[in-house]
Amino acid sequence: MVTHTRGGSITSYEFKLGAFGRVLEQAIYNRLSFDRSYVVVASMPRLQNFQLSERYSVGIILVDQLQARCVLRSPARHAEPALRARLNARLLAAGG
Secondary structure (H helix, E strand, C coil): CEEECCCCCEEEEEEECCCHHHHHHHHHHHCCCCCEEEEEECCCCCHHHHHHHHHCCCEEEEEECCEEEEEECCCCCCCCHHHHHHHHHHHHHCCC
16 A cells, blocks of 8 residues: 655555564565555564564554554655655556
């Protein structure tokens, strides 16, 4: 899932119930094109995975029951300009 704000910020969200390592890997790749990147998971990741998320500037959103909360914020930074421009063009073409 992607959000694109009026201010131009582009954020990616990777959803996964298990296999945190795989979802984290994809979220790390997303950091190249997106201003922020989050993983959305159903349980708190192990300390090692939390630290990897922090190291690679990937945020964590924990969803349990009917509540979602951000347990690690992804810092805003501009993505690689050429990749970001291509992504922005694709989002606009898709109506976003």
